[in-house]
Amino acid sequence: MIPVIIAGIENQQSNFDYLMQELAELAYANNMQVVSEVRQKLQKPVAATYLGKGKIEELARIAQAKDAAVLLLNDELSPTQIRNLEKETSLDVLDRTELILEIFSSRARTKEAQLQVEVARLKYKLPRLRTSVHEKLDQQSASGSLANRGAGETKLELNRRTIQKKITQLTRELKNIDKEQYVKSSSRRESGLPSVALVGYTNSGKSTTMNGLLHLLNSDDTKKVMTKNMLFATLDTSVRKLRFKDRREFLLSDTVGFVSKLPHNLVKAFQSTLAEVKNADLLLHVVDISDEHSAEMVKVTNETLKELGVENTPMIYAFNKADKIGGNYPIIEGHQLTYSARDEKSLNALAELIKKILFRDYQTHKYFISYEQGHYLEKINNLALVTATDYTEDGARITAEVSPTQEKYFARFLAE
Ligand SMILES: Nc1nc2c(ncn2[C@@H]2O[C@H](COP(=O)(O)OP(=O)(O)OP(=O)(O)O)[C@@H](O)[C@H]2O)c(=O)[nH]1
Numbered sequence: 001m002i003p004v005i006i007a008g009i010e011n012q013q014s015n016f017d018y019l020m021q022e023l024a025e026l027a028y029a030n031n032m033q034v035v036s037e038v039r040q041k042l043q044k045p046v047a048a049t050y051l052g053k054g055k056i057e058e059l060a061r062i063a064q065a066k067d068a069a070v071l072l073l074n075d076e077l078s079p080t081q082i083r084n085l086e087k088e089t090s091l092d093v094l095d096r097t098e099l100i101l102e103i104f105s106s107r108a109r110t111k112e113a114q115l116q117v118e119v120a121r122l123k124y125k126l127p128r129l130r131t132s133v134h135e136k137l138d139q140q141s142a143s144g145s146l147a148n149r150g151a152g153e154t155k156l157e158l159n160r161r162t163i164q165k166k167i168t169q170l171t172r173e174l175k176n177i178d179k180e181q182y183v184k185s186s187s188r189r190e191s192g193l194p195s196v197a198l199v200g201y202t203n204s205g206k207s208t209t210m211n212g213l214l215h216l217l218n219s220d221d222t223k224k225v226m227t228k229n230m231l232f233a234t235l236d237t238s239v240r241k242l243r244f245k246d247r248r249e250f251l252l253s254d255t256v257g258f259v260s261k262l263p264h265n266l267v268k269a270f271q272s273t274l275a276e277v278k279n280a281d282l283l284l285h286v287v288d289i290s291d292e293h294s295a296e297m298v299k300v301t302n303e304t305l306k307e308l309g310v311e312n313t314p315m316i317y318a319f320n321k322a323d324k325i326g327g328n329y330p331i332i333e334g335h336q337l338t339y340s341a342r343d344e345k346s347l348n349a350l351a352e353l354i355k356k357i358l359f360r361d362y363q364t365h366k367y368f369i370s371y372e373q374g375h376y377l378e379k380i381n382n383l384a385l386v387t388a389t390d391y392t393e394d395g396a397r398i399t400a401e402v403s404p405t406q407e408k409y410f411a412r413f414l415a416e
């Protein structure tokens, strides 16, 4: 673990304590240990150095006493601020955005996640390129060789172009993966199965809920996803087909969690990973109710969803980890559920709630399909929930529960 100091500027935000605490957890997730914390009350950050002069001196002293190597800051800083802080403290300086990017980068396992993070990192780097080249220019003008200035600028241009090219190339690679995924997800959609996406703050219990439902509904522990008490345990999307006892099926997807001040570029880069969230018929918004900051976390999650363009999808608020706060559970109130992902009764209640909402617009109809149109017979059996079939001389009489789309599709076979 690398010893680090965290620092932030407090300007009457009500959630400052929480943000600092979370910064410490992000550090921990990146293999760093917080040895000290520095706060400064300021209306706004100092333009050149972020923190004030006195604070920086204090910080440098603490760093020496505690043997710290890195300084982590609670906001996204300008390149100048980072450079000046590095100079004055002799520490490596990392802002919140870069820290989150580092965590994502070390956790990314699939090709897609790796490309997405790399694009976000390069986009973060692009406007910051100036730093190192400017330093060179300073040195050059200090040594009086003004003639070299042009060469320096060309180098900066070159670096910029190289990065831009790399971004274009990676984006193209991502698009190809995107296409493959699209084929996958559209064939899923063609299956006509309704889909549910787990969303929520990181570490709220999304993956645990997924595994719980897999165990309860499919009695299947082989398709479990990874769960861990750590920020950003999940980066990639996993989709599982779940089946209720009455044979009705739906798709459940588990995906990356959110966090305060999630870098904009990262959210954009993860658009395709989050496609399942965008296309979902129902969102299962998992909240760690035992966390004193749960209200803030709900807000951040909803804001991030909005940034992704997800606004009108029906949502279940699933208040998880009720076992940690005492009191009764599971409790269902409308579209809200208080539960524990580790409790079977809770998972049963959750499954019932999902079923009720997901299939609320489904209707039962009677159909007649002649044997000449046999392939429709096959289709209705595959897509809809057929509850009765009666074979007559020239065709089959079928009772089936259908979705609104299927209702239109099979309308011409309505029997009565
Ligand atoms: N006590 C208790 N702990 C829970 C419950 N649900 C999940 N946890 C724990 O909370 C931690 C995080 O759970 P995950 O399921 O990995 O959380 P996640 O939302 O998938 O997190 P990310 O993938 O990092 O976004 C794990 O240590 C779980 O064991 C619960 O109902 N009660």
Ligand SMILES: [Mg+2]
Pocket (backbone or CB within 6 Å): 206, 207, 208, 226, 227, 233, 234, 255
């Ligand atoms: Mg997870």
